[in-house]
Amino acid sequence: MPTSPEAAARGAMSDRMDLAGRLFAASSVIVLTAGIFMAFVYAPADRVQGDAQRILYVHAPMAWLAYMSAAFLFVGSVGYLWKRSATMDRLARSSAELGLLFTSLTLLTGSIWGRPIWGAWWEWDARLTTTLILWFIYLGYYMIRAYAGDRERGARHAAVLGIVGMVDVPIIHMSVTWWRSLHPEPVVINMAGPNLPNSMLATLLVCFIGFMLLFGHLIIQRMQIESVKDMLEDRELSSLLRGETVSGQPRSRPDALAPDSSSLIEGA
Amino acid sequence: MRRIGALIWKDLTVEFRGREFVGAMAVFALITIVTLNFAFDLSGEQKEASGAGGLWIAFLFAAMLGLGRSLAIERERGTLEALTLCPIDGGVIFAGKLISNVLFIAVVQAISLPVFAALYDLPALSPMVLAIAIAGSLGIAGLGTLFSALVSTTRAREILMPLLLFPLAIPVVIATVQATTLELQGNSGDAWPWFNLIVVFDVIFVTMSYLLFDVVLED
Numbered sequence: 001m002p003t004s005p006e007a008a009a010r011g012a013m014s015d016r017m018d019l020a021g022r023l024f025a026a027s028s029v030i031v032l033t034a035g036i037f038m039a040f041v042y043a044p045a046d047r048v049q050g051d052a053q054r055i056l057y058v059h060a061p062m063a064w065l066a067y068m069s070a071a072f073l074f075v076g077s078v079g080y081l082w083k084r085s086a087t088m089d090r091l092a093r094s095s096a097e098l099g100l101l102f103t104s105l106t107l108l109t110g111s112i113w114g115r116p117i118w119g120a121w122w123e124w125d126a127r128l129t130t131t132l133i134l135w136f137i138y139l140g141y142y143m144i145r146a147y148a149g150d151r152e153r154g155a156r157h158a159a160v161l162g163i164v165g166m167v168d169v170p171i172i173h174m175s176v177t178w179w180r181s182l183h184p185e186p187v188v189i190n191m192a193g194p195n196l197p198n199s200m201l202a203t204l205l206v207c208f209i210g211f212m213l214l215f216g217h218l219i220i221q222r223m224q225i226e227s228v229k230d231m232l233e234d235r236e237l238s239s240l241l242r243g244e245t246v247s248g249q250p251r252s253r254p255d256a257l258a259p260d261s262s263s264l265i266e267g268a
Numbered sequence: 269m270r271r272i273g274a275l276i277w278k279d280l281t282v283e284f285r286g287r288e289f290v291g292a293m294a295v296f297a298l299i300t301i302v303t304l305n306f307a308f309d310l311s312g313e314q315k316e317a318s319g320a321g322g323l324w325i326a327f328l329f330a331a332m333l334g335l336g337r338s339l340a341i342e343r344e345r346g347t348l349e350a351l352t353l354c355p356i357d358g359g360v361i362f363a364g365k366l367i368s369n370v371l372f373i374a375v376v377q378a379i380s381l382p383v384f385a386a387l388y389d390l391p392a393l394s395p396m397v398l399a400i401a402i403a404g405s406l407g408i409a410g411l412g413t414l415f416s417a418l419v420s421t422t423r424a425r426e427i428l429m430p431l432l433l434f435p436l437a438i439p440v441v442i443a444t445v446q447a448t449t450l451e452l453q454g455n456s457g458d459a460w461p462w463f464n465l466i467v468v469f470d471v472i473f474v475t476m477s478y479l480l481f482d483v484v485l486e487d
Contacts, residue, residue, distance in 0.1 A: 081483055136435040143431060147422040153487055157418050160480050161432065164414070167476060168436050171469065175439035178465075179446065 014224065021220035028213035035210045038203040052116045057203055059109040061211035063131065066106050068215065069099030070134065070166050073141075077162030080155060086230060087223075089155040092162055093145070094222035098215065100138040106131055126177040133172050137165040151233070271356050275364025276371070283372070289337070290375050293330040297380040300326035301387065310388050319388050320448035324404070324441060326380065328434075331373050331405060335412035336429040338369055340420040348420075358482035366406075366413045366474065373405040396451050400463055404444035407470040408437050414477035417484040439469050 039057040046053035076092030079085065110128065111121045122128065141161050148154030196204070283289055304310070304322035342348035351361055381401065385392035415432045419425035447462035 133435045133438060136431070140428075140431045140435065143424075143428060144418070144422075147424045147428060149422070150487075153421065156483060156486065157421075160414070160418060160483055163480065164411070164436060164476055167472075168439070171439050171472065172435075175442045175465070175469075179442045 014227070017220055017224060021217055021224070024213050024217035024220065028210055028217055031206060031210035031213055035203065035207040038206055043200050043203040044197070049117055052113055055109050055113045056200075057207040059106065059113060060204060061208050062102050062109060063106040064208065065211060065215050066099055066102035066131065066134065068212075069095045069102060070169060072219070073099060073162045074166035077159040077166070080159045081163070086227075089159070090223045090226040090230075091219075092155075092159060093226055094219050096138055096141045096158075096162070097222060098218055100135070100142065103131055103135040103138060107135065124180070126173060126180050129176045130169065130173040134169055137161070137169070141165065151230075271360050272363045272367065275351075275361065276368045279364070279368035280371070283368075288341070289334045289372050293334045293372065294376045294379045296333055297326045297330035297376050298383060300329055301380060301384055305387070315388060316390065316452040317449045319384070319390050319392075320445050320452055323380075323384055323392070323448065324445050326384075327373070327377060327401070327405065328408065328437070328441065330376050330380075331369075331408050331412060332430055332433055334372050334376075335369060335409065335416045335433070336419065336425060337416075338365060338413065339416040340425055343420045352485055358485045359478055361485070362413060362478050362481040365416075366409055366477075369409040369413055369416075370402070370405055373409060374402060377401045377405065390452050391454075392452065394451065396456055396459060396463075397448060400444055400447045400451065400459075400466065403463065403466040403470060404440055407440035407466060407473050408433070410470060410474035410477050411436055414481055414484065417481065421487060440466060440473070443469060 035057065039054055043054065043057070045051050072095035073092050076088050076090075076095060079088035080092060107128075110131075114123065115121055141158055144161055145154045145158050148157055301322060304325065308318040308322060309315070310319055310322070339348065342351065352358075377398075381392050381397070384390070391397075412429075412433055415429060419428040419432070422428060443462050443465045447459045447466065450456070450459035450462065
Protein backbone atom coordinates (compact mmCIF):
# COMPACT_ATOMS: atom_id res chain seq x y z
CA MET A 1 0.00 0.00 0.00
CA PRO A 2 1.21 3.53 -0.68
CA THR A 3 2.63 5.30 2.34
CA SER A 4 2.63 8.75 0.77
CA PRO A 5 1.96 11.75 3.02
CA GLU A 6 -1.49 12.18 1.49
CA ALA A 7 -2.39 8.60 2.27
CA ALA A 8 -1.16 9.06 5.84
CA ALA A 9 -3.15 12.27 6.16
CA ARG A 10 -6.20 10.50 4.80
CA GLY A 11 -5.67 7.70 7.30
CA ALA A 12 -5.49 10.17 10.19
CA MET A 13 -8.58 11.89 8.87
CA SER A 14 -10.56 8.66 8.70
CA ASP A 15 -9.33 7.73 12.19
CA ARG A 16 -10.76 10.97 13.50
CA MET A 17 -14.03 10.37 11.61
CA ASP A 18 -14.10 6.89 13.07
CA LEU A 19 -13.73 8.23 16.59
CA ALA A 20 -16.39 10.87 16.02
CA GLY A 21 -18.73 8.20 14.67
CA ARG A 22 -18.22 6.01 17.74
CA LEU A 23 -18.76 8.95 20.09
CA PHE A 24 -22.00 9.83 18.29
CA ALA A 25 -23.13 6.21 18.49
CA ALA A 26 -22.38 5.85 22.21
CA SER A 27 -23.95 9.17 23.18
CA SER A 28 -27.06 8.56 21.08
CA VAL A 29 -27.58 5.19 22.77
CA ILE A 30 -27.44 6.86 26.19
CA VAL A 31 -29.65 9.83 25.29
CA LEU A 32 -32.18 7.75 23.36
CA THR A 33 -32.49 5.26 26.23
CA ALA A 34 -33.35 8.20 28.47
CA GLY A 35 -35.65 9.49 25.73
CA ILE A 36 -37.57 6.22 25.50
CA PHE A 37 -37.97 6.13 29.25
CA MET A 38 -39.18 9.72 29.33
CA ALA A 39 -41.55 9.22 26.38
CA PHE A 40 -43.27 6.20 27.92
CA VAL A 41 -43.00 6.79 31.67
CA TYR A 42 -42.08 10.34 32.59
CA ALA A 43 -44.23 12.32 30.15
CA PRO A 44 -47.92 12.31 31.02
CA ALA A 45 -50.55 11.03 28.61
CA ASP A 46 -52.20 13.79 26.63
CA ARG A 47 -55.57 14.87 28.03
CA VAL A 48 -57.27 14.83 24.63
CA GLN A 49 -55.22 12.46 22.52
CA GLY A 50 -54.26 9.94 25.19
CA ASP A 51 -51.28 7.68 24.58
CA ALA A 52 -51.40 8.25 20.82
CA GLN A 53 -49.74 11.58 21.42
CA ARG A 54 -46.53 9.85 22.53
CA ILE A 55 -45.64 9.15 18.91
CA LEU A 56 -44.82 12.85 18.71
CA TYR A 57 -41.50 12.09 20.43
CA VAL A 58 -40.47 9.98 17.45
CA HIS A 59 -42.42 11.67 14.68
CA ALA A 60 -41.21 15.24 15.21
CA PRO A 61 -37.49 14.33 15.34
CA MET A 62 -37.94 12.13 12.24
CA ALA A 63 -39.50 15.03 10.33
CA TRP A 64 -36.75 17.33 11.52
CA LEU A 65 -34.07 14.88 10.33
CA ALA A 66 -35.85 14.43 7.00
CA TYR A 67 -35.53 18.16 6.38
CA MET A 68 -32.03 18.32 7.84
CA SER A 69 -30.99 15.65 5.31
CA ALA A 70 -32.38 17.93 2.63
CA ALA A 71 -30.12 20.74 3.83
CA PHE A 72 -27.12 18.37 3.88
CA LEU A 73 -28.01 17.12 0.41
CA PHE A 74 -28.12 20.69 -0.86
CA VAL A 75 -24.74 21.53 0.71
CA GLY A 76 -23.21 18.32 -0.66
CA SER A 77 -24.60 18.94 -4.16
CA VAL A 78 -23.43 22.56 -4.35
CA GLY A 79 -20.09 21.57 -2.87
CA TYR A 80 -19.63 18.80 -5.42
CA LEU A 81 -20.41 20.98 -8.43
CA TRP A 82 -18.17 23.72 -7.10
CA LYS A 83 -15.11 21.79 -5.93
CA ARG A 84 -15.74 18.43 -7.62
CA SER A 85 -14.59 16.72 -4.44
CA ALA A 86 -15.50 13.09 -3.91
CA THR A 87 -16.16 13.78 -0.21
CA MET A 88 -18.89 16.28 -1.04
CA ASP A 89 -20.49 13.75 -3.36
CA ARG A 90 -20.38 11.14 -0.61
CA LEU A 91 -22.04 13.62 1.75
CA ALA A 92 -24.81 14.20 -0.81
CA ARG A 93 -25.25 10.47 -1.47
CA SER A 94 -25.38 9.63 2.23
CA SER A 95 -27.80 12.40 3.12
CA ALA A 96 -30.11 11.45 0.25
CA GLU A 97 -30.27 7.91 1.59
CA LEU A 98 -30.93 9.08 5.14
CA GLY A 99 -33.45 11.57 3.78
CA LEU A 100 -35.35 8.77 2.05
CA LEU A 101 -35.30 6.77 5.29
CA PHE A 102 -36.46 9.64 7.51
CA THR A 103 -39.17 10.92 5.14
CA SER A 104 -40.52 7.36 5.00
CA LEU A 105 -40.51 7.13 8.80
CA THR A 106 -42.10 10.59 9.09
CA LEU A 107 -44.92 9.61 6.74
CA LEU A 108 -45.40 6.26 8.48
CA THR A 109 -45.43 7.56 12.06
CA GLY A 110 -47.64 10.45 10.97
CA SER A 111 -50.15 8.07 9.40
CA ILE A 112 -50.20 5.86 12.48
CA TRP A 113 -50.99 8.90 14.59
CA GLY A 114 -53.44 10.37 12.10
CA ARG A 115 -55.62 7.25 12.03
CA PRO A 116 -56.91 7.51 15.64
CA ILE A 117 -56.69 11.32 15.94
CA TRP A 118 -57.90 12.55 12.55
CA GLY A 119 -59.81 9.41 11.71
CA ALA A 120 -57.88 9.15 8.44
CA TRP A 121 -54.48 7.82 7.41
CA TRP A 122 -53.86 10.86 5.26
CA GLU A 123 -54.91 14.48 4.95
CA TRP A 124 -53.88 16.76 2.08
CA ASP A 125 -52.39 19.22 4.51
CA ALA A 126 -49.52 21.40 3.32
CA ARG A 127 -46.88 19.81 5.52
CA LEU A 128 -47.92 16.26 4.69
CA THR A 129 -48.02 16.98 0.98
CA THR A 130 -44.60 18.64 0.99
CA THR A 131 -43.09 15.70 2.86
CA LEU A 132 -44.59 13.28 0.36
CA ILE A 133 -43.18 15.26 -2.57
CA LEU A 134 -39.80 15.41 -0.81
CA TRP A 135 -39.94 11.62 -0.57
CA PHE A 136 -40.47 11.42 -4.35
CA ILE A 137 -37.54 13.78 -4.95
CA TYR A 138 -35.24 11.61 -2.81
CA LEU A 139 -36.44 8.63 -4.80
CA GLY A 140 -35.73 10.42 -8.08
CA TYR A 141 -32.25 11.23 -6.79
CA TYR A 142 -31.70 7.53 -6.23
CA MET A 143 -32.97 6.50 -9.64
CA ILE A 144 -30.75 9.07 -11.37
CA ARG A 145 -27.71 7.60 -9.68
CA ALA A 146 -28.79 4.06 -10.46
CA TYR A 147 -29.38 4.71 -14.16
CA ALA A 148 -26.46 7.04 -14.87
CA GLY A 149 -23.99 4.19 -15.31
CA ASP A 150 -20.80 6.17 -14.96
CA ARG A 151 -19.86 7.26 -11.43
CA GLU A 152 -18.77 10.79 -12.28
CA ARG A 153 -21.80 11.44 -14.45
CA GLY A 154 -24.11 10.02 -11.80
CA ALA A 155 -22.59 12.34 -9.21
CA ARG A 156 -22.94 15.36 -11.49
CA HIS A 157 -26.52 14.66 -12.55
CA ALA A 158 -27.57 13.81 -9.02
CA ALA A 159 -26.02 17.05 -7.79
CA VAL A 160 -28.10 19.00 -10.32
CA LEU A 161 -31.25 17.29 -9.06
CA GLY A 162 -30.12 17.83 -5.47
CA ILE A 163 -29.91 21.57 -6.05
CA VAL A 164 -33.09 21.94 -8.13
CA GLY A 165 -35.04 19.71 -5.75
CA MET A 166 -33.96 21.43 -2.57
CA VAL A 167 -34.62 24.90 -4.01
CA ASP A 168 -38.02 23.60 -5.10
CA VAL A 169 -39.11 22.15 -1.74
CA PRO A 170 -39.87 25.51 -0.04
CA ILE A 171 -41.66 26.65 -3.23
CA ILE A 172 -43.75 23.47 -3.24
CA HIS A 173 -44.59 24.06 0.42
CA MET A 174 -45.70 27.63 -0.29
CA SER A 175 -47.82 26.68 -3.28
CA VAL A 176 -49.47 23.80 -1.45
CA THR A 177 -50.23 26.10 1.50
CA TRP A 178 -51.89 28.65 -0.78
CA TRP A 179 -53.75 25.93 -2.60
CA ARG A 180 -55.16 24.63 0.68
CA SER A 181 -55.90 28.01 2.15
CA LEU A 182 -58.23 28.69 -0.79
CA HIS A 183 -60.07 25.42 -0.22
CA PRO A 184 -60.97 25.33 3.44
CA GLU A 185 -60.84 21.82 4.87
CA PRO A 186 -62.28 20.45 8.11
CA VAL A 187 -60.13 21.96 10.84
CA VAL A 188 -56.96 19.96 11.16
CA ILE A 189 -55.94 19.35 14.72
CA ASN A 190 -52.80 21.28 15.46
CA MET A 191 -49.97 19.63 17.28
CA ALA A 192 -50.00 21.31 20.68
CA GLY A 193 -47.36 23.76 19.48
CA PRO A 194 -45.36 25.83 21.96
CA ASN A 195 -47.86 25.48 24.81
CA LEU A 196 -46.70 21.99 25.68
CA PRO A 197 -46.35 21.15 29.38
CA ASN A 198 -42.75 21.25 30.56
CA SER A 199 -42.46 17.50 31.04
CA MET A 200 -43.54 16.87 27.45
CA LEU A 201 -41.27 19.59 26.16
CA ALA A 202 -38.30 18.12 28.03
CA THR A 203 -39.04 14.66 26.65
CA LEU A 204 -39.29 16.02 23.13
CA LEU A 205 -36.02 17.88 23.56
CA VAL A 206 -34.20 14.78 24.81
CA CYS A 207 -35.55 12.76 21.89
CA PHE A 208 -34.51 15.48 19.46
CA ILE A 209 -30.94 15.46 20.78
CA GLY A 210 -30.83 11.67 20.82
CA PHE A 211 -31.98 11.34 17.24
CA MET A 212 -29.65 14.12 16.08
CA LEU A 213 -26.72 12.22 17.61
CA LEU A 214 -27.93 9.08 15.87
CA PHE A 215 -28.09 11.04 12.62
CA GLY A 216 -24.48 12.17 13.14
CA HIS A 217 -23.43 8.57 13.66
CA LEU A 218 -25.36 7.31 10.64
CA ILE A 219 -24.07 9.92 8.24
CA ILE A 220 -20.44 9.32 9.23
CA GLN A 221 -20.97 5.59 8.98
CA ARG A 222 -22.58 5.96 5.57
CA MET A 223 -19.84 8.22 4.25
CA GLN A 224 -17.17 5.79 5.37
CA ILE A 225 -18.94 2.93 3.64
CA GLU A 226 -19.22 5.00 0.46
CA SER A 227 -15.54 5.86 0.71
CA VAL A 228 -14.57 2.18 1.01
CA LYS A 229 -16.87 1.35 -1.91
CA ASP A 230 -15.17 3.99 -4.05
CA MET A 231 -11.76 2.68 -3.00
CA LEU A 232 -12.72 -0.88 -3.96
CA GLU A 233 -14.05 0.25 -7.31
CA ASP A 234 -10.85 2.21 -8.01
CA ARG A 235 -8.73 -0.74 -7.04
CA GLU A 236 -10.63 -3.12 -9.28
CA LEU A 237 -10.36 -0.66 -12.14
CA SER A 238 -6.65 -0.12 -11.73
CA SER A 239 -5.92 -3.83 -11.44
CA LEU A 240 -7.94 -4.37 -14.60
CA LEU A 241 -5.92 -1.66 -16.26
CA ARG A 242 -2.69 -3.35 -15.22
CA GLY A 243 -4.01 -6.52 -16.84
CA GLU A 244 -4.19 -8.45 -13.59
CA THR A 245 -7.11 -10.76 -13.07
CA VAL A 246 -9.10 -10.47 -9.89
CA SER A 247 -10.54 -13.93 -10.39
CA GLY A 248 -8.69 -15.50 -7.46
CA GLN A 249 -10.25 -13.06 -5.06
CA PRO A 250 -13.96 -12.71 -4.63
CA ARG A 251 -15.18 -9.21 -5.48
CA SER A 252 -16.04 -6.74 -2.74
CA ARG A 253 -14.97 -8.91 0.15
CA PRO A 254 -13.41 -7.05 3.07
CA ASP A 255 -10.43 -9.44 3.17
CA ALA A 256 -9.48 -8.23 -0.28
CA LEU A 257 -8.68 -4.88 1.30
CA ALA A 258 -5.39 -3.63 2.57
CA PRO A 259 -4.85 -3.51 6.34
CA ASP A 260 -5.13 0.27 6.58
CA SER A 261 -8.67 0.31 5.25
CA SER A 262 -9.88 -2.70 7.18
CA SER A 263 -10.28 -0.47 10.24
CA LEU A 264 -13.04 1.29 8.34
CA ILE A 265 -14.81 -2.01 7.79
CA GLU A 266 -14.63 -2.92 11.46
CA GLY A 267 -16.35 0.33 12.30
CA ALA A 268 -19.12 -0.42 9.86
CA MET B 269 -29.74 36.68 -29.59
CA ARG B 270 -29.17 35.86 -33.25
CA ARG B 271 -27.63 32.56 -32.21
CA ILE B 272 -30.70 31.66 -30.18
CA GLY B 273 -32.79 32.56 -33.20
CA ALA B 274 -30.69 30.28 -35.41
CA LEU B 275 -31.13 27.40 -32.97
CA ILE B 276 -34.89 27.87 -32.82
CA TRP B 277 -35.02 28.10 -36.64
CA LYS B 278 -33.09 24.83 -36.85
CA ASP B 279 -35.52 23.07 -34.48
CA LEU B 280 -38.52 24.40 -36.37
CA THR B 281 -37.08 23.34 -39.71
CA VAL B 282 -36.33 19.85 -38.42
CA GLU B 283 -39.83 19.62 -36.99
CA PHE B 284 -41.40 20.90 -40.18
CA ARG B 285 -39.57 18.28 -42.24
CA GLY B 286 -39.77 15.34 -39.85
CA ARG B 287 -42.92 16.14 -37.84
CA GLU B 288 -41.69 14.08 -34.92
CA PHE B 289 -42.94 16.12 -32.00
CA VAL B 290 -45.99 18.30 -32.48
CA GLY B 291 -48.17 15.75 -34.27
CA ALA B 292 -47.63 13.03 -31.70
CA MET B 293 -47.96 15.45 -28.78
CA ALA B 294 -51.20 16.95 -30.10
CA VAL B 295 -52.81 13.58 -30.75
CA PHE B 296 -51.75 12.47 -27.29
CA ALA B 297 -53.23 15.60 -25.68
CA LEU B 298 -56.52 15.12 -27.54
CA ILE B 299 -56.81 11.45 -26.66
CA THR B 300 -56.10 12.31 -23.01
CA ILE B 301 -58.83 14.96 -22.98
CA VAL B 302 -61.30 12.49 -24.48
CA THR B 303 -60.30 9.69 -22.10
CA LEU B 304 -60.65 11.94 -19.05
CA ASN B 305 -64.29 12.38 -19.99
CA PHE B 306 -64.80 8.76 -18.94
CA ALA B 307 -62.89 9.23 -15.68
CA PHE B 308 -64.51 12.45 -14.41
CA ASP B 309 -68.00 13.79 -14.53
CA LEU B 310 -67.48 16.67 -16.92
CA SER B 311 -71.06 17.73 -17.24
CA GLY B 312 -71.97 18.45 -13.64
CA GLU B 313 -71.79 21.61 -11.58
CA GLN B 314 -68.09 21.30 -10.88
CA LYS B 315 -67.11 20.86 -14.51
CA GLU B 316 -64.96 24.01 -14.51
CA ALA B 317 -62.73 22.59 -11.80
CA SER B 318 -62.46 19.07 -13.18
CA GLY B 319 -62.19 20.42 -16.72
CA ALA B 320 -59.27 22.67 -15.82
CA GLY B 321 -57.60 19.76 -14.03
CA GLY B 322 -58.13 17.45 -16.99
CA LEU B 323 -56.87 20.03 -19.45
CA TRP B 324 -53.63 20.50 -17.51
CA ILE B 325 -53.09 16.78 -17.07
CA ALA B 326 -53.34 16.51 -20.85
CA PHE B 327 -50.91 19.42 -21.35
CA LEU B 328 -48.44 18.09 -18.78
CA PHE B 329 -48.44 14.60 -20.30
CA ALA B 330 -48.08 15.92 -23.83
CA ALA B 331 -45.29 18.30 -22.76
CA MET B 332 -43.49 15.47 -21.03
CA LEU B 333 -43.72 13.34 -24.16
CA GLY B 334 -42.03 16.03 -26.25
CA LEU B 335 -39.55 17.20 -23.61
CA GLY B 336 -38.35 13.67 -22.93
CA ARG B 337 -37.15 13.38 -26.50
CA SER B 338 -36.06 16.95 -27.06
CA LEU B 339 -32.40 16.46 -26.18
CA ALA B 340 -32.26 12.68 -26.52
CA ILE B 341 -32.96 12.96 -30.22
CA GLU B 342 -30.07 15.42 -30.60
CA ARG B 343 -27.80 13.00 -28.83
CA GLU B 344 -28.92 10.05 -30.96
CA ARG B 345 -28.29 11.93 -34.18
CA GLY B 346 -24.94 13.18 -32.92
CA THR B 347 -26.06 16.76 -33.43
CA LEU B 348 -25.71 17.56 -29.73
CA GLU B 349 -21.99 17.04 -30.07
CA ALA B 350 -21.97 19.42 -33.01
CA LEU B 351 -23.92 21.96 -30.96
CA THR B 352 -21.53 21.79 -28.02
CA LEU B 353 -18.61 22.19 -30.42
CA CYS B 354 -20.08 25.45 -31.67
CA PRO B 355 -18.53 28.58 -30.16
CA ILE B 356 -21.64 29.27 -28.09
CA ASP B 357 -22.13 28.63 -24.41
CA GLY B 358 -24.57 26.20 -22.87
CA GLY B 359 -26.91 29.03 -21.91
CA VAL B 360 -27.57 29.78 -25.57
CA ILE B 361 -28.31 26.13 -26.31
CA PHE B 362 -30.63 26.10 -23.30
CA ALA B 363 -32.46 29.23 -24.43
CA GLY B 364 -32.87 27.91 -27.97
CA LYS B 365 -34.14 24.55 -26.82
CA LEU B 366 -36.42 26.10 -24.22
CA ILE B 367 -38.07 28.45 -26.70
CA SER B 368 -38.60 25.80 -29.35
CA ASN B 369 -40.05 23.46 -26.70
CA VAL B 370 -42.44 26.20 -25.56
CA LEU B 371 -43.41 26.80 -29.20
CA PHE B 372 -44.14 23.10 -29.73
CA ILE B 373 -46.27 22.98 -26.58
CA ALA B 374 -48.03 26.18 -27.63
CA VAL B 375 -48.99 24.64 -30.97
CA VAL B 376 -50.34 21.59 -29.15
CA GLN B 377 -52.36 23.89 -26.89
CA ALA B 378 -53.63 25.87 -29.84
CA ILE B 379 -54.93 22.63 -31.36
CA SER B 380 -56.42 21.13 -28.21
CA LEU B 381 -57.98 24.20 -26.56
CA PRO B 382 -60.73 24.70 -29.19
CA VAL B 383 -61.49 20.97 -29.09
CA PHE B 384 -61.63 21.10 -25.30
CA ALA B 385 -63.89 24.15 -25.40
CA ALA B 386 -66.26 22.46 -27.86
CA LEU B 387 -66.35 19.04 -26.17
CA TYR B 388 -66.97 20.34 -22.67
CA ASP B 389 -68.81 23.53 -23.55
CA LEU B 390 -66.48 25.71 -21.49
CA PRO B 391 -65.22 29.22 -22.38
CA ALA B 392 -61.64 28.02 -22.82
CA LEU B 393 -60.73 30.38 -25.65
CA SER B 394 -60.45 33.62 -23.66
CA PRO B 395 -57.16 35.56 -23.87
CA MET B 396 -56.59 34.94 -20.16
CA VAL B 397 -56.74 31.14 -20.56
CA LEU B 398 -54.28 31.41 -23.46
CA ALA B 399 -51.94 33.54 -21.33
CA ILE B 400 -52.15 31.01 -18.47
CA ALA B 401 -51.44 28.21 -20.95
CA ILE B 402 -48.31 29.91 -22.31
CA ALA B 403 -47.03 30.94 -18.87
CA GLY B 404 -47.62 27.44 -17.51
CA SER B 405 -45.82 25.78 -20.39
CA LEU B 406 -42.83 28.08 -19.89
CA GLY B 407 -42.42 26.85 -16.31
CA ILE B 408 -42.88 23.20 -17.26
CA ALA B 409 -40.52 23.52 -20.22
CA GLY B 410 -37.98 25.39 -18.08
CA LEU B 411 -37.58 22.42 -15.77
CA GLY B 412 -38.26 19.96 -18.57
CA THR B 413 -35.47 21.19 -20.85
CA LEU B 414 -32.92 20.75 -18.05
CA PHE B 415 -34.23 17.26 -17.20
CA SER B 416 -34.38 16.39 -20.88
CA ALA B 417 -30.63 16.91 -21.13
CA LEU B 418 -30.16 15.07 -17.87
CA VAL B 419 -32.05 11.92 -18.82
CA SER B 420 -30.82 11.86 -22.43
CA THR B 421 -27.68 9.98 -21.38
CA THR B 422 -29.49 7.31 -19.41
CA ARG B 423 -31.10 4.08 -20.45
CA ALA B 424 -34.44 4.57 -18.73
CA ARG B 425 -35.30 8.08 -19.85
CA GLU B 426 -39.02 7.38 -20.36
CA ILE B 427 -39.25 6.38 -16.71
CA LEU B 428 -36.98 9.04 -15.30
CA MET B 429 -38.53 12.01 -17.08
CA PRO B 430 -41.93 11.93 -15.33
CA LEU B 431 -40.31 10.87 -12.08
CA LEU B 432 -38.22 14.04 -12.07
CA LEU B 433 -40.60 16.44 -13.79
CA PHE B 434 -43.92 15.72 -12.05
CA PRO B 435 -42.96 16.30 -8.42
CA LEU B 436 -40.83 19.35 -9.17
CA ALA B 437 -43.41 20.94 -11.46
CA ILE B 438 -46.14 20.74 -8.81
CA PRO B 439 -46.06 24.48 -7.98
CA VAL B 440 -46.74 25.32 -11.64
CA VAL B 441 -49.44 22.66 -11.89
CA ILE B 442 -51.23 23.95 -8.79
CA ALA B 443 -51.08 27.57 -9.91
CA THR B 444 -52.16 26.89 -13.50
CA VAL B 445 -55.06 24.63 -12.50
CA GLN B 446 -56.28 27.18 -9.95
CA ALA B 447 -55.98 30.08 -12.38
CA THR B 448 -57.71 28.15 -15.18
CA THR B 449 -60.54 26.99 -12.89
CA LEU B 450 -61.23 30.53 -11.65
CA GLU B 451 -61.08 31.90 -15.18
CA LEU B 452 -63.47 29.24 -16.52
CA GLN B 453 -65.85 30.07 -13.69
CA GLY B 454 -65.79 33.66 -14.92
CA ASN B 455 -63.88 34.89 -11.88
CA SER B 456 -60.99 36.68 -13.61
CA GLY B 457 -60.24 38.91 -10.63
CA ASP B 458 -59.29 35.96 -8.43
CA ALA B 459 -57.35 34.30 -11.26
CA TRP B 460 -54.84 37.15 -11.45
CA PRO B 461 -52.88 36.40 -8.24
CA TRP B 462 -52.46 32.80 -9.43
CA PHE B 463 -51.32 34.00 -12.83
CA ASN B 464 -48.71 36.25 -11.20
CA LEU B 465 -47.59 33.28 -9.16
CA ILE B 466 -47.06 31.25 -12.35
CA VAL B 467 -44.85 34.05 -13.67
CA VAL B 468 -42.80 34.01 -10.45
CA PHE B 469 -42.37 30.23 -10.69
CA ASP B 470 -41.37 30.61 -14.36
CA VAL B 471 -38.64 33.07 -13.45
CA ILE B 472 -37.28 30.80 -10.70
CA PHE B 473 -37.36 27.58 -12.73
CA VAL B 474 -35.97 29.07 -15.93
CA THR B 475 -33.14 30.85 -14.09
CA MET B 476 -32.22 27.75 -12.12
CA SER B 477 -32.23 25.51 -15.19
CA TYR B 478 -30.26 28.08 -17.20
CA LEU B 479 -27.54 28.16 -14.54
CA LEU B 480 -27.28 24.38 -14.26
CA PHE B 481 -27.59 23.47 -17.94
CA ASP B 482 -23.84 23.73 -18.59
CA VAL B 483 -23.11 21.16 -15.90
CA VAL B 484 -25.43 18.64 -17.51
CA LEU B 485 -23.97 19.17 -20.98
CA GLU B 486 -20.47 18.21 -19.84
CA ASP B 487 -20.62 14.67 -21.21
